[in-house]
Amino acid sequence: MNPDKALNFLEEIVAEDVKSGKHGGRVLTRFPPEPNGYLHIGHAKSICLNFGLAKDFDGKTNLRFDDTNPVTEDTEYVNSIKEDIQWLGFNWAQELYTSDYFPKLYEFAVTLIKKGLAYVDDSSAEQIASMKGTPTEPGKNSPFRDRSIEENLDLFSRMKKGEFKDGEKVLRAKVDMASPNMHMRDPLMYRIKHVEHHRTGNEWCIYPMYDFAHGQSDSIEEITHSVCTLEFEVHRPLYDWFIEKLQIFPSHQYEFARLNLNYTVMSKRKLLQLVNDKHVTGWDDPRMPTISALRRRGYTPLSIRNFCDRVGVARRENVIDVGLLEFCVREDLNKIAMRVMVVMDPVKLVITNYPDGQTEILKGENNPELEDKGGERDLPFGKELLIERDDFMENPGKKYFRLGPGLKVRLKHAYIIECESFEKDAAGNITEIRCKYIPESKSGNDTSGINVKGTIHWVSKTHAISCELRLYDRLFRVEDPSTAEGDFKDHLNPDSLHINANAMAEPSLKNAKAGDKYQFIRKGYFCLDKESTSNHLIFNRTVSLKDSWAKAGS
RNA sequence: UGACCUAUGGUGUAACUGGCAACACGUCUGAUUUUGGUUCAGAAGAGUCUAGGUUCGAGCCCUAGUAGGUCAACCA
Numbered sequence: 001m002n003p004d005k006a007l008n009f010l011e012e013i014v015a016e017d018v019k020s021g022k023h024g025g026r027v028l029t030r031f032p033p034e035p036n037g038y039l040h041i042g043h044a045k046s047i048c049l050n051f052g053l054a055k056d057f058d059g060k061t062n063l064r065f066d067d068t069n070p071v072t073e074d075t076e077y078v079n080s081i082k083e084d085i086q087w088l089g090f091n092w093a094q095e096l097y098t099s100d101y102f103p104k105l106y107e108f109a110v111t112l113i114k115k116g117l118a119y120v121d122d123s124s125a126e127q128i129a130s131m132k133g134t135p136t137e138p139g140k141n142s143p144f145r146d147r148s149i150e151e152n153l154d155l156f157s158r159m160k161k162g163e164f165k166d167g168e169k170v171l172r173a174k175v176d177m178a179s180p181n182m183h184m185r186d187p188l189m190y191r192i193k194h195v196e197h198h199r200t201g202n203e204w205c206i207y208p209m210y211d212f213a214h215g216q217s218d219s220i221e222e223i224t225h226s227v228c229t230l231e232f233e234v235h236r237p238l239y240d241w242f243i244e245k246l247q248i249f250p251s252h253q254y255e256f257a258r259l260n261l262n263y264t265v266m267s268k269r270k271l272l273q274l275v276n277d278k279h280v281t282g283w284d285d286p287r288m289p290t291i292s293a294l295r296r297r298g299y300t301p302l303s304i305r306n307f308c309d310r311v312g313v314a315r316r317e318n319v320i321d322v323g324l325l326e327f328c329v330r331e332d333l334n335k336i337a338m339r340v341m342v343v344m345d346p347v348k349l350v351i352t353n354y355p356d357g358q359t360e361i362l363k364g365e366n367n368p369e370l371e372d373k374g375g376e377r378d379l380p381f382g383k384e385l386l387i388e389r390d391d392f393m394e395n396p397g398k399k400y401f402r403l404g405p406g407l408k409v410r411l412k413h414a415y416i417i418e419c420e421s422f423e424k425d426a427a428g429n430i431t432e433i434r435c436k437y438i439p440e441s442k443s444g445n446d447t448s449g450i451n452v453k454g455t456i457h458w459v460s461k462t463h464a465i466s467c468e469l470r471l472y473d474r475l476f477r478v479e480d481p482s483t484a485e486g487d488f489k490d491h492l493n494p495d496s497l498h499i500n501a502n503a504m505a506e507p508s509l510k511n512a513k514a515g516d517k518y519q520f521i522r523k524g525y526f527c528l529d530k531e532s533t534s535n536h537l538i539f540n541r542t543v544s545l546k547d548s549w550a551k552a553g554s
Numbered sequence: 555u556g557a558c559c560u561a562u563g564g565u566g567u568a569a570c571u572g573g574c575a576a577c578a579c580g581u582c583u584g585a586u587u588u589u590g591g592u593u594c595a596g597a598a599g600a601g602u603c604u605a606g607g608u609u610c611g612a613g614c615c616c617u618a619g620u621a622g623g624u625c626a627a628c629c630a
Contacts (some may be wrong), residue, residue, distance in 0.1 A: 006568050006577090034630050065628065069629060105584050125628055134626050136556045170628055180557040182626050191628035200563075210630050257560090257623095268630095310578060312567040316560050317623060324579050334592060369573065369592070401590070410588050455588045522589045549590040 008313035010053060010254055014225055018057050023224045027059025031092070032214065035077035035198070037268035038283040040085045041304070041325070045259040046307035050227055051090040062221055063092035064378045068097045068213045068271045072198040078198070080283070089301045094346050098208075098217050099199045105208050106160065108216055108246055113152045117143055117245055118189060120155040121172050125241040128170070131177075132185050133372070138178035139185045147172065159192055162289055166192050173212070175241065183238045187211050200424045210280060215239040218251035226251050229258040233337045259311060260319045263474040263479050264289045265488055279492055280475075286529075286540050287496050297472065298517050298527030298542030303332040322474065326543045333517060333525045333542065337367045338374055341412065341457040342505040342520040342539075344469060346386035348461065352420060354383040359460070362443065364413040367519075374408045377508045381414055384461040386504050388522075391456045392433055394422070401454030403433065410455040412521060416441035416448065417503065457521045464504040467537035470529065471498040509537065517542070 006014060018025050029050040033039065039047075055060040063085065067073050085092070112118040121144045122130065133139035147155075159169055171190040179185055189212040194205045215238075218226045222382040226239075233255045243250055261264060266289060273282050274288070278495075283290050286297035294304065307328040311320050341364075360381045366374030387403070396404035403409050408418045417435040425431050441448040473496050481488040512518075512528045519525050524544035 006570090008567085031630090036630080066630065072629075117620070129626075129630080134556085136624095138556095139626090167628065182557090185626085193628080207628095209628075214630080226603060230625060231560075232630090234557085236555055237558095245578070255559090262565090310566080312578095314560095318566060321565055321579070330591090339589080368587095368589085399590095412588060414588095416588095420606055446588090452588085454590080455587075519589085519591080545589075545591050547590070552590085 009050065009315070010225070010256060010313055011056065013254065014053055017224070023222075026095075026224055026383070027054055027057040028062070028222060029054045029059065029227060030062040030064050030218065030221065032066045032217075032228075033063045033081050034069070034072075035074060035081060036069070036072040037077060037272055038042075038080050038292055038353075039352060040266055040271065040288075040290045041261060041269075041294065041307075042266045043084075043258040043534055044088060044287075044304050045308045045311065045313075046227070047085060047088060048305055049092060049256070049313055053225065053430075059224075060093035060219060061090070062094045062096055062223070064096040064098060064217060066210070066214060067097055067197070067199065068207050070193065070195045070207065073198055075198050080292060081458075083296075085296060088304060089289065089299055094221075096217075096221065097199060098213050099197060101213070101217055101220055102200060102208070104220060105213060105216055108242075108248075109156065109208075109212070110153065112173065112245060113156060113171075114149060115245065115289075116149060117174050118171055119147050119152050119174055120159065121145075121170050121186075122168070123170075125167060128188075132182065133177070135180075135182060141177050142172070142186065145186070156190075159190065159206050160204075162194070164192055166194055168192060171206075173238075173242070175238070181234055181237055181265070183211065183235050183254055184241070187238060189208060203229070206522065208520070211235060211238050212496070215242055215251065215253070216246070216248070218474050219243055219246075219249040222249045223251045226253045228253060228255055230255045230317075231258075235480065250474060254422050257315055257317055258315050259308075260317070261289060261322055261325065262319050262479040263322055263476050263481075265476070266322060267482075270482070273489070274475075277489070279489065282349070286470070287472050289475075296530065297540050298333075298525060299329050299334070300517075303329040321481070329525065329543050332419055333519065335369050336367075337517045337519040339364070339368070339519045339521050340506055340509055341379070341459055342467070342469075342502050342503055342509070342523065342526075343386045343388050343457065343459050343464070344500060344523060345389040345518075346459075346502065346504050347389045347392065347430055347433065349385045349387045349433045349435060349458070351383050351385070351417065351437045352434050356383060359383060362413050379413055379506060379508075380460045380463040382460045382462055385411070385458045386461050386464060387411075387433070387456055387458045389430065392422070392430060393418075394430070401452075401498075402456055403435075408450065408452045409442075410439075410441075410452050411441050412455050412457050413441070414444075414454055414458070415443070416450055430440050457523075458508050459504050463507045465510055465537065466501075467503050467505050468507070469503045469526070469539050469541060470502040471541045472496060473498070498547065503539075505537070510534075512537065519545070 029177035031050045051061045081268040109269045121390045168403045172186045175184045190206045362379040363376045364379045392403045415437040421434045477493045478484045481491045514530045517527045525542040526539040529538040
């Protein structure tokens with residue numbers, strides 16, 4: 001941990017607990033995902049927090065799948081979650097499942113029944129809801145609230161044996177139907193679901209509710225600091241109540257504000273909808289805010305960890321600008337990505353004074369940020385080149401540093417050229433630019449003495465390889481699709497994916513492997529997509545380069 | 555109409571626990587640059603939701619407002 005950095009409120013709490021010797025100075029946190037969806041950037045914050053807390057205070061973190069609702073959970077999700085956490089760079093102490101504790105939780109429930117603190121209720125879901133009252137009115141006691149302990153014991157065991165149908169009975173804690181906290185109004189502990197569970201199969205037909213599973217699991221594992229998001233704050237009195245009545249290990253719950261990002265949605269329900277309704281190609285569609293999508297898009301684990309570090313941890317609602325996430329990837333990729341030249345919108349350029357048919361191999365440094373410049377690669381150069389269409393202007397303004405009639409520019413890693421003429425088609429599109437090159441201006445041993453303002457990238461027309469570029473924009477047009485008027489899907493950005501099939505890349509890219517990250521000089525960071533094949537290269541744009549020229553608007 | 559939580563530049567987080575508000579992103583200058591990238595130097599931008607109170611002194615404490623959030627799934 002950086003000693004100069006101010007501690008967030010959770011780090012302060014843990015630091016104090018360690019100092020005071022609470023739990024013998026031991027720190028054990030847990031990350032408790034429900035395996036009913038893929039992890040997203042908001043989970044990354046929680047992962048960094050939980051694992052970070054443990055790391056900083058010499059503790060450990062358990063991975064515990066909160067799998068108490070078999071209808072929505074699946075092993076596909078279990079596997080993706082494990083992969084994402086490891087990819088982010090964290091290792092859990094133990095891989096655990098709440099379902100492993102089903103027998104123990106059943107015992108806990110029996111204990112509470114015996115203490116007269118839990119009862120079986122025959123009321124329907126509707127009846128229970130109506131007797132619950134509202135936040136401003138107290139609830140009413142269930143007519144089944146005062147069943148004898150013996151009867152409760154008998155009924156509960158028969159629930160377990162499968163003698164009743166779904167919804168016929170539930171087990172409730174006997175707390176206080178008049179409590180101002182809705183969660184204390186005799187919360188449900190168990191419900192009947194004759195559903196196969198992804199791990200326990202058909203062994204159980206009663207499943208514990210979150211409130212009677214999460215805290216108890218924390219306690220069983222002797223979690224010292226149980227960190228969750230703000231919406232669980234109202235559950236804390238109940239969390240404490242169960243622990244107190246059961247007299248089990250006193251885990252404590254702490255809440256922090258979840259991460260929100262603008263121009264996207266972060267609820268698993270909504271993300272699942274985008275997947276199911278085919279608005280995206282899957283959970284790892286690079287436009288999604290999921291970890292797997294960010295990975296596919298070219299984000300690095302370090303950039304995400306840095307991002308989570310920078311957003312901070314507090315208890316107030318927040319909306320982080322995606323710009324910060326983008327800053328974090330650029331920061332990392334600038335240091336590690338190899339530079340290559342790819343022309344996104346090619347136009348032909350002929351060097352009039354270069355010998356026909358000649359090919360010259362030039363050298364290009366791979367990354368100026370690295371000590372050894374990342375080594376060099378070969379760049380074939382010839383009479384016919386391709387350059388970016390917008391690197392030429394027929395009538396350039398004074399501040400345009402690129403090519404135009406009579407103007408000179410440097411071809412990156414090559415020569416200075418001067419534009420002599422150009423050709424247009426009937427529609428007015430530039431079809432060919434003709435330049436002369438200055439042989440003494442060769443990159444590395446330039447003796448020409450000529451200074452030019454601009455440098456542009458290029459590829460050799462005869463050597464370039466074509467590739468597909470997938471250019472992503474924000475998934476939604478509005479900052480907060482969830483609160484915007486209408487359905488959140490009404491605000492999807494129709495241009496969130498633009499496919500460019502005409503790009504031409506330097507030949508060194510032939511050997512790119514899926515996941516390889518590059519900086520396309522002057523354009524952005526890209527990585528080879530998993531759908532890419534050797535004769536059809538596909539690159540995802542992770543993020544564009546900052547462009548103060550484009551921003552100046554001209 | 556209830557309970558609980560929160561309130562600091564555009565955004566997010568700080569402020570050594572009461573000593574006239576800092577850092578990051580963003581924005582704007584300028585320098586360097588064979589990427590209009592990077593890097594470097596600098597600037598603008600809040601007087602801390604409001605009103606009272608305690609105090610020599612309040613962003614930090616108290617009171618009352620105001621605003622936002624959470625809570626009435628057999629979801630987690």
